[in-house]
Amino acid sequence: MSKITIFRQACKGVEDCGICIFVCPKQVLIGSDEMNEVGYLPPQVKDESLCTGCQNCMISCPDFSIVVEKDASKPAAERGEEDG
Amino acid sequence: MSKITIFRQACKGVEDCGICIFVCPKQVLIGSDEMNEVGYLPPQVKDESLCTGCQNCMISCPDFSIVVEKDASKPAAERGEEDG
Amino acid sequence: MTRTELTIAGVGGQGSILAGTVLGSAAVTYDGKYAVQTQAYSSELRGGYAATWVVVSDEPVVFPRVTRPDILMAQAQDSINRFSHTLKPDGILIVDSDMVPTPPDNIGHIFRIPATSIARNRLKAPVTANIIMLGALCRVRRVVSREALEKAIVDAVSKEQEQLNLDAFNLGFEAVREPMD
């Protein structure tokens, strides 16, 4: 299983940003109600087991707030890395 | 017959310019030895009767020093106006 | 002396400067007073600091700067760090308690308003925190009249946002338990 780490203090919130949620092909991430220090609402992981390790959220997060460690056992194609 | 008028004082000389001589398809114009006020050597008409009235010299003279009055009796094609 | 000096500060995007404008405009346009508003902000549009200063007076204002505010309205922790030391000894501090969890404890009068949560939870409009704070200010100390402020708010926002902002003002007004005057 891939591992998702969210750096809550770096995040600028799903209200105005939320890009991670948008680019996730599996709806792994959802919003939350808990503010960080600067008053933003970072995302939370709904179900890590759904994560394919595509790293879309990581690569698209403008604030370097998410790291996804891939499940090295799966081939890239299966991870579904998008290449639109 | 077309009529060629050379304004000698405006001319900058066939030594460094001489464009009129170059563009004339019939070698109507040649150089001369007689300086104008500013020390340039304007061209002179060798044989006006050869002039087709194409006005190449007039149109290409950078110093507005030549006027060719076309022989209105001849059609343009015959005058050989160049249209490279 | 009729001169009241206010500092309203936050980070970019919180609307601190707009709050100051509404205040000054209310004073001049509807309360027949004099007011000068000045401002400062860093170049980041969001997240940088933003501050505005308002002088309200019954006479024309000569010196336009706020040096020792009577009131500091702080919308972020950063604002406290920057400005709380400038407050007059008996000055009033009004904080958005969501953004300033630990205000300094050496201040005479301090009001904690959870403006961001109110805005977010009750109004579903986090951007109205500034107007909530303004409502609180109005209750804490009547620098300008409530009526004037309400009119100035209506002037400042679009028709569709009118009611939302008046509601915000009201919520802020009511969030203050023990006003000063």
Next chain:
Amino acid sequence: MTRTELTIAGVGGQGSILAGTVLGSAAVTYDGKYAVQTQAYSSELRGGYAATWVVVSDEPVVFPRVTRPDILMAQAQDSINRFSHTLKPDGILIVDSDMVPTPPDNIGHIFRIPATSIARNRLKAPVTANIIMLGALCRVRRVVSREALEKAIVDAVSKEQEQLNLDAFNLGFEAVREPMD
């Protein structure tokens, strides 16, 4: 006094300024004198006016401007209009008589050199008129030595143009019938 002031003028393209440079360079490099050369020209590259001023002296030159030249070398009618009134009362005027058909008659010493015709007819190189004039100047008044001038000419032109210009200098030198000194 050892200070000699010269004005060399013409229209753009005639090489007046180069003539001045050769003169100054000859004085400094080969005659062990001091010289300052200054210049003026209009923005037209050809046909506008061009003038250069040279001060030659046995001592370092403090004031570098030529205000009342001892010698005016004029390569065009325009130069006469501009500068002949500045000439010292007993000054010398050297003209290219092809370009200045009617020099003023109130000048003490005047030398007419058909430099343009000589250049064109004898050398087939109209651009050498300036060096012809310099040859004439050298004969008229030995401001710098003939040897120095010849060396400076060689320095100033390309290898291929060397002999042509030395010939031009010589023709100018010989075109003067009655030198002054």
Next chain:
Amino acid sequence: MSVSAHPFRRYMRNHVTRTTTCPGCGNGIITQAILRAIDELGLDMDDFIFVSGIGCSAWIPSPLFAADTLHTTHGRPIAFATGIKLCLPEKNILVASGDGDLAAIGGNHLIHAARRNIDMTVVLVNNGIYGMTGGQTAPTTPRGLTTITSPHGTLEHTFDICAMVAAAGASYVTRWTTYHPRQMTRSIKKAIVKKGFALVEAISQCPVQFGRAAKLGKAVDMLKHFKENSIRIDKARNLDEEALKGKIVVGEFVDIEKAELASEWARLKQEVMEV
């Protein structure tokens, strides 16, 4: 065991703890694409000099990147970068700045650097508006769009920056949107490696100034717009003007080899000094 920090933190200055952009701004995506390109190429931050102008996008490398970073005046980063490259020909020069910076006030340096084909990578962030100064029209603002300085709709036409830079002589020209971070990364890698002038036009969302103006909504709405309206250059070539209206043509437009200025200087110096 979870990671304690983002892996690219090592490319950032320690004391810079937070980006300066608004929530959802595309600049961060581009920032990451740049760092990922460097990372994947296995290069060191000290192999680079980063140069930027003035604007939100100009803050991409400055002060964030732990490297030599030159934050210049508005519109001039390419001119500064030109001097740097000629004196440090062995370094990679990467310019990151906004469309206003590089194509409005800085347009002349852009085309002349392309003409000279001087080796540098220019990441031009095209968010269609002036972000930092509060939402004024840019030469990239879509015609008809209402901005703070065109309250009745922009009357002017829009630059096709890639086409112009290509016509000016660049060696490598490409365009992607922030919806294409992987492709953008790949193109930045090619741009860095390319010996010559390389332009990466990065279409980006400015939800604060542009989103508001174009009523395109928030960051994700704009990304959705990019997703739906992007079309690859190979497909676009077969479509007529009408069909391309409102589309964002993405892909590689130019990828050629030609004499590069800094190398030419090296050669010339060699030649002249050896004579």
Next chain:
Amino acid sequence: MSVSAHPFRRYMRNHVTRTTTCPGCGNGIITQAILRAIDELGLDMDDFIFVSGIGCSAWIPSPLFAADTLHTTHGRPIAFATGIKLCLPEKNILVASGDGDLAAIGGNHLIHAARRNIDMTVVLVNNGIYGMTGGQTAPTTPRGLTTITSPHGTLEHTFDICAMVAAAGASYVTRWTTYHPRQMTRSIKKAIVKKGFALVEAISQCPVQFGRAAKLGKAVDMLKHFKENSIRIDKARNLDEEALKGKIVVGEFVDIEKAELASEWARLKQEVMEV
């Protein structure tokens, strides 16, 4: 009975008795082409405002033309002309200036005016060099050519100005040499009539600075060169890069209709004021 003066003398200021160019300079040919175009269109000099920058070519209209003539700073004539056109939309604005003026220092205004598609005619005199200042490299100097500032040969590539201005958005783009005065005249006429930004690139000889530098000899040698190396765009389209090396492609490159800025403003003012 012979004429007592050149017929175009009537378009010139009385007190200006002589052009300021060097013998054989191409600028005079272009000057005449402009006047002939106006003459053949039957327009009056008072229908025009002539604007130029700084350089030999910038002296084409100034002070020669008996009309409103604005002789501006180096590189800026198009920027001045833009203000004039917007305020006097019914007038024809004609800019005549050099390649250094319009494409080196003034490059940014050139591309932005093309982008805006503001109605004006720009006659850009491309003599491949800086004439007035004494023969320095221009962005149009052929690569490899020795000039006073590239004594070891120009290392930089050359602008294709027409291609760039076309990419920037102009309505009408054409190129002719001084060996093509009739075609040039015809194109200037079309450019004047065109509602939009129109560029006429006029390749011209500077026998004094360029002729010397390129060892192309005197004026007639350069005209001969133009004659022998010009190739029409319709023929050029079928040739590859190799075959086009050293050729001057002439003809009309762009001739389209699109919204023009001054008219758009007229429309907008109408709309806003009538509400």
Next chain:
Amino acid sequence: MGRGKKIMTGTHFMMGNLACAEGAIAAGCEFVSGYPITPASEVVNRLAKRLPEVGGIFLQTEDEIAAICSAIGASWAGQKALTATSGPGISLMQENIGFAVATETPLVIVDVQRLGPSTGAPSVGLAGDMVQVARGSHGDYQIVALCPESPQEMFDLTVRAFHLAEKYRVPVFLLADAFVGHMREQVIIPEEKQLEIESRKIPKGGNDPMDRQDFLSVDVAPMPVFGRGFKAHVTSSCHDEHGMRNLSDPEVMHRYISRPIDKILNHRDDIIQVEADYSGASIVLVSYGTVGRSARAAAHLAQAQGLRTGNVRLITCWPFPDREIRQVAESVDFIVVLENNRGQLYPYIKAEAAHACRIELLGPETLGQIHDPEYILARIREMIK
């Protein structure tokens, strides 16, 4: 006239930059070109909206150079024209400020100063361009610069800037700063008839400039605007009275430089405005712009404490009010010059005062702020100890 109200008569709580924009509209300005920059953007933002409503045009240019060039073009096309920027833009405009001066073009340039040098701190006001606006272009020349202390003066002096620009065919600067530009305060906009509005004179006729004197008159030559058959020749190359380029006659060069300068200096009494209040004072505070408000407050404080302190505020900073300063110097003991920069006008003031009285420069506690009146008073007490 369109639906837009030209003059927003009434009382407003208005930002200085908007008051400036309204002043321009009120003065009849119909062409504005500009490029966004903090802290001047609000001026152009507002004008972009307002101009089409009153039949005018706003052009956002590719840069500040194009902004001033197109504004000058518009002025020659017969319009009242304005451009607005801040220091970096003024720096870029320098070459063509010189063009406007040399061609005697009426033009209003708004400089909302920010803390510099260079990019500095864009939203912080500091009067750092005081000499730049007068000497920042190459060569010798004279412009006019007015210094507002309040949003009200942002309006009033913008109207006056147009008045002077048109009357004297000269670029006039409104030399504000971020502090007053972003300041909001009461602004009273009067009715149209109360405004002093002037338009340039144009020649009576004649279609040959050789028959006219279009330039270099110390009495201000009528301006042969384009499009009316004047066949004007306009160049910033050295030119004669007819506008014709002349690069060889030293006398023409002399006139080319001197006449446009003397044109302004000869009318200095009409142009220069100084707010002076120092009768009976032995100490005078000299200041300009927003610092003037600190000075006034400090003078009140000082008087209250028995120090005979007066106040002089330069509303017109260029042409420099030399006589006015001389007059002050000759009637008091001590001049304290208050500037919130490192003393940019100080040498100019000192040059006119040092012969007659003691003079010192006093900067603010922190550069970029206006002086605290208490601080001024404390420092003066030290100085006179």
Next chain:
Amino acid sequence: MGRGKKIMTGTHFMMGNLACAEGAIAAGCEFVSGYPITPASEVVNRLAKRLPEVGGIFLQTEDEIAAICSAIGASWAGQKALTATSGPGISLMQENIGFAVATETPLVIVDVQRLGPSTGAPSVGLAGDMVQVARGSHGDYQIVALCPESPQEMFDLTVRAFHLAEKYRVPVFLLADAFVGHMREQVIIPEEKQLEIESRKIPKGGNDPMDRQDFLSVDVAPMPVFGRGFKAHVTSSCHDEHGMRNLSDPEVMHRYISRPIDKILNHRDDIIQVEADYSGASIVLVSYGTVGRSARAAAHLAQAQGLRTGNVRLITCWPFPDREIRQVAESVDFIVVLENNRGQLYPYIKAEAAHACRIELLGPETLGQIHDPEYILARIREMIK
């Protein structure tokens, strides 16, 4: 080293502009960017030829803005850099002159002044940019400017300009004019070891600017040039000692403005050179540049006629030699300031002199010329009548 001789030791009859170019090469300059302009073109023309011979690079840019920007870039890349232009180019460079000052970049800028304003008369020398070079960019700052009077000084002061630029991390202007730039005279180029050549200090090491002080030291901070792992952060936004942008702390703003100014002013004694010869004089002529030669000739004439006349020539014009002027003023009766413009430095000189002696400005007979010594003498006689 290549085939090119770096130092053309020997005696030459050389044009001032070429002497300047040779001075640059002699000082070790290896990067020059420029754009042609009369009357400065010969400087870059020569350098375009000479630089490749000595392993340097010449870049002809698209405009003067690119010229100064690329020169600043080259300086940060570790090279000694120069750009040369005339007034119109200086005007265009103003914004980035400010950048160089704010980032403390060593740079030599040659300004061969021409008659202005604006396009003016390109080949005529007039010292019209005297204040422009010091105050032409926005904000508050301090540069260094040197004024040559002869081709010899075109060489010597160019070498010195590099020396000062590198030593103090500051842009240094060589403030020549068309007259001296195009003047040919004897120029003696010494041997290399006789030249005073200095290169900037660079930091001892450390790859985090937060551990270093790269900026804002009044003692001149070592310069963390690019490409050596210093990870320098360079910005002309308001910044702290580490170079880090700071747009909110007023104290940082204060230091950002003041420190680079004080860095120069604190070393003014090392920087300022004044040629003074007035012992026993009661009248002193103060001048600079080529006018200095008129002044010297006039002083000789006056002395010959029994007038006790001295001479002071400002070789360094900026930082302004205030103390030196004060000293003159306090020891003579009458200062006559000779400038061939409308009196650009006059206010600065008067400010330091008016308290102590009489002072007058004397322009030339015709602007654009240097004064005729006879004319100076005649006018002085009138003045003291």
